[in-house]
Amino acid sequence: xxxxxxxxxxxxxxxxxxxxxxxxxxxxxxxxxxxxxxxxxxxxxxxxxxxxxxxxxxxxxxxxxxxxxxxxxxxxxxxxxxxxxxxxxxxxxxxxxxxxxxxxxxxxxxxxxxxxxxxxxxxxxxxxxxxxxxxxxxxxxxxxxxxxxxxxxxxxxxxxxxxxxxxxxxxxxxxxxxxxxxxxxxxxxxxxxxxxxxxxxxxxxxxxxxxxxxxxxxxxxxxxxxxxxxxxxxxxxxxxxxxxxxxxxxxxxxxxxxxxxxxxxxxxxxxxxxxxxxxxxxxxxxxxxxxxxxxxxxxxxxxxxxxxxxxxxxxxx
Amino acid sequence: xxxxxxxxxxxxxxxxxxxxxxxxxxxxxxxxxxxxxxxxxxxxxxxxxxxxxxxxxxxxxxxxxxxxxxxxxxxxxxxxxxxxxxxxxxxxxxxxxxxxxxxxxxxxxxxxxxxxxxxxxxxxxxxxxxxxxxxxxxxxxxxxxxxxxxxxxxxxxxxxxxxxxxxxxxxxxxxxxxxxxxxxxxxxxxxxxxxxxxxxxxxxxxxxxxxxxxxxxxxxxxxxxxxxxxxxxxxxxxxxxxxxxxxxxxxxxxxxxxxxxxxxxxxxxxxxxxxxxxxxxxxxxxxxxxxxxxxxxxxxxxxxxxxxxxxxxxxxx
Numbered sequence: 001x002x003x004x005x006x007x008x009x010x011x012x013x014x015x016x017x018x019x020x021x022x023x024x025x026x027x028x029x030x031x032x033x034x035x036x037x038x039x040x041x042x043x044x045x046x047x048x049x050x051x052x053x054x055x056x057x058x059x060x061x062x063x064x065x066x067x068x069x070x071x072x073x074x075x076x077x078x079x080x081x082x083x084x085x086x087x088x089x090x091x092x093x094x095x096x097x098x099x100x101x102x103x104x105x106x107x108x109x110x111x112x113x114x115x116x117x118x119x120x121x122x123x124x125x126x127x128x129x130x131x132x133x134x135x136x137x138x139x140x141x142x143x144x145x146x147x148x149x150x151x152x153x154x155x156x157x158x159x160x161x162x163x164x165x166x167x168x169x170x171x172x173x174x175x176x177x178x179x180x181x182x183x184x185x186x187x188x189x190x191x192x193x194x195x196x197x198x199x200x201x202x203x204x205x206x207x208x209x210x211x212x213x214x215x216x217x218x219x220x221x222x223x224x225x226x227x228x229x230x231x232x233x234x235x236x237x238x239x240x241x242x243x244x245x246x247x248x249x250x251x252x253x254x255x256x257x258x259x260x261x262x263x264x265x266x267x268x269x270x271x272x273x274x275x276x277x278x279x280x281x282x283x284x285x286x287x288x289x290x291x292x293x294x295x296x297x298x299x300x301x302x303x304x305x306x307x308x309x310x311x312x313x314x315x316x317x
Numbered sequence: 318x319x320x321x322x323x324x325x326x327x328x329x330x331x332x333x334x335x336x337x338x339x340x341x342x343x344x345x346x347x348x349x350x351x352x353x354x355x356x357x358x359x360x361x362x363x364x365x366x367x368x369x370x371x372x373x374x375x376x377x378x379x380x381x382x383x384x385x386x387x388x389x390x391x392x393x394x395x396x397x398x399x400x401x402x403x404x405x406x407x408x409x410x411x412x413x414x415x416x417x418x419x420x421x422x423x424x425x426x427x428x429x430x431x432x433x434x435x436x437x438x439x440x441x442x443x444x445x446x447x448x449x450x451x452x453x454x455x456x457x458x459x460x461x462x463x464x465x466x467x468x469x470x471x472x473x474x475x476x477x478x479x480x481x482x483x484x485x486x487x488x489x490x491x492x493x494x495x496x497x498x499x500x501x502x503x504x505x506x507x508x509x510x511x512x513x514x515x516x517x518x519x520x521x522x523x524x525x526x527x528x529x530x531x532x533x534x535x536x537x538x539x540x541x542x543x544x545x546x547x548x549x550x551x552x553x554x555x556x557x558x559x560x561x562x563x564x565x566x567x568x569x570x571x572x573x574x575x576x577x578x579x580x581x582x583x584x585x586x587x588x589x590x591x592x593x594x595x596x597x598x599x600x601x602x603x604x605x606x607x608x609x610x611x612x613x614x615x616x617x618x619x620x621x622x623x624x625x626x627x628x629x630x631x632x633x634x
Contacts, residue, residue, distance in 0.1 A: 028463075031463060031467070032463050032466035032467045032470060033466075033470065034466040034467070034469050034470045035462055035463055035465070035466025035467075036466070082433075086429050086430070086433060089425070089426070089429060090426040090429060090430065108406070108425065109406065109407040109469065110469075112403050112406060112407060112429055112432075113403070113407065113462060113465055113466060113469070115429075115433075116399075116403060116432075116436070116462050117459065117462045119433070119436055120455055120458040120459040120462060121459065123440060123451070123454075123455040123458070124452070124455050124456065124459065127448065127451070127452045127455075128448075131444065131445075131448065134440075134444070134451060135441070135444045137440075138437055138440040138441050138444075139441065141437040141440070142434065142437040142438065142441065145352055145430060145433050145434045145437060146345075146348060146349050146352055148352070148430055149349035149350075149351040149352025149353070149430060150348070150349045150351070150352075152351050152426065152427075152430070153349060153350065153351045
């Protein structure tokens with residue numbers, strides 16, 4: 001119990017330091033409000049800062065310098081927000097973190113430019129870190145774009161298999177959490193093998209994270225999530241829920257989705273058919289896989305990473 | 318004469334090497350056509366590759382390694398194309414380099430993602446160069462975004478002064494040419510002072526370049542330019558032509574633009590009122606200013622930069 005309390009205190013501290021770091025990024029709205037106002041708006045949003053937290057947690061295990069972890073943490077948070085702002089345009093999402101998305105509050109042009117600015121600011125946050133951090137950061141940024149491309153291709157494609165889906169979210173979401181875990185190690189004393197291991201830890205956790213995202217899109221609480229749910233289904237996106245449903249009972253699912261269902265009908269379907277439970281198990285299995293890959297780190301040093309994994313498993317928004 | 322010939326041969330060689338470099342960037346359309354096909358399409362477009370050429374020309378003066386110049390050249394060309402793809406969405410431009418712009422050929426989402434990918438690829442092209450190259454690259458990328466923000470703010474604002482306009486294109490266009498000139502020096506043996514000087518050279522040339530751009534939007538040849546002209550005027554953008562016209566004879570210009578004029582009527586107005594000539598002089602004065610700033614480099618070594626400046630001055634597309 002006291003361990004968990006101290007973990008909560010620990011990540012609260014990282015979170016508040018990250019907020020402080022984000023608020024110190026030199027933005028110059030006087031120069032151009034059009035460009036900086038939406039960026040300020042995005043950075044003040046209620047993000048969970050899960051990515052910087054992971055950078056710090058692995059970095060602390062490998063004794064990385066706190067200032068360097070702060071730079072990398074700010075950079076991944078900016079990269080994350082860049083991709084949210086642009087994805088919200090592409091996916092036509094009108095809300096983000098409980099407030100209107102940028103393209104909704106302003107317009108598409110404003111949101112494109114704000115995203116570009118966040119991407120450039122992310123690169124600048126990395127200045128001073130060793131070149132390999134910069135290289136891995138951008139290799140993964142490219143993978144995230146690839147994942148988004150595959151995601152767009154999969155829209156309306158009802159023949160996507162679970163393997164294809166896992167590959168897609170592997171690029172779009174999991175590689176990013178992999179990067180965060182890896183960066184901490186790279187900036188510290190982790191060997192190449194240890195850094196790869198950290199990447200794998202973040203990657204598997206990232207798979208669990210995205211599957212949970214799809215799950216919460218149906219079974220989350222709209223108030224806590226700060227957005228309307230079920231929009232993935234309206235947009236005919238392929239999610240872990242629809243793919244599992246199709247795989248489990250193709251005929252029944254095909255009949256079901258021909259009707260105009262509301263969210264509670266979807267919930268009923270997923271619950272009574274056992275799909276809800278199946279997806280819950282899938283999330284747990286990826287978290288377990290992530291944890292079992294931490295064998296290079298001694299138990300007492302990997303403690304915070306286990307707590308972090310539980311955070312991902314149990315998050316409700 | 319033979320000097321000019323050898324300069325032409327020289328930049329043709331740089332251009333063909335750049336094309337070769339661009340064609341070697343590992344793109345994986347098999348993985349995701351949605352993401353890579355538009356990127357391939359953009360890179361095959363008929364760009365003039367003026368930015369990589371400038372990187373090579375200054376780098377050669379300061380004995381930078383050709384491989385490093387190639388990396389920086391590819392990076393600036395990718396950054397340039399990133400900004401074109403996104404600006405074309407924001408400015409609603411349907412053609413680019415004689416072919417449909419990405420958002421026109423595909424759609425807005427595709428173009429947003431393609432631009433993001435080009436930005437990430439630009440960062441990856443820099444891997445292996447000294448950190449200051451990476452830093453300056455992204456400082457200027459941010460400035461280009463700021464410039465685009467100011468440009469959007471200035472739309473429909475008919476009180477913009479020439480100074481404000483020069484500041485805006487300074488960020489949006491001139492700082493980018495400044496970066497190209499500076500990068501060659503940074504990667505070679507240029508001192509801090511010499512690198513700053515190179516930046517100023519590129520910056521002043523960039524001002525001339527953008528003013529010429531506005532000029533060609535009216536007085537260019539549609540066939541050579543590969544796009545329909547006069548669209549800036551339809552979009553109510555503030556350009557050097559409209560600002561000069563307003564400044565020269567406010568009442569006359571105000572009366573003129575209240576009418577629905579076609580391109581040839583605009584041409585007539587700018588010609589008979591002396592505005593065409595005035596803008597031509599402005600272009601020349603910025604090119605002269607650029608050249609006079611090259612005094613740290615001996616005449617025989619700066620020869621190619623003078624030829625490059627003439628290229629900017631005399632370009633017809």
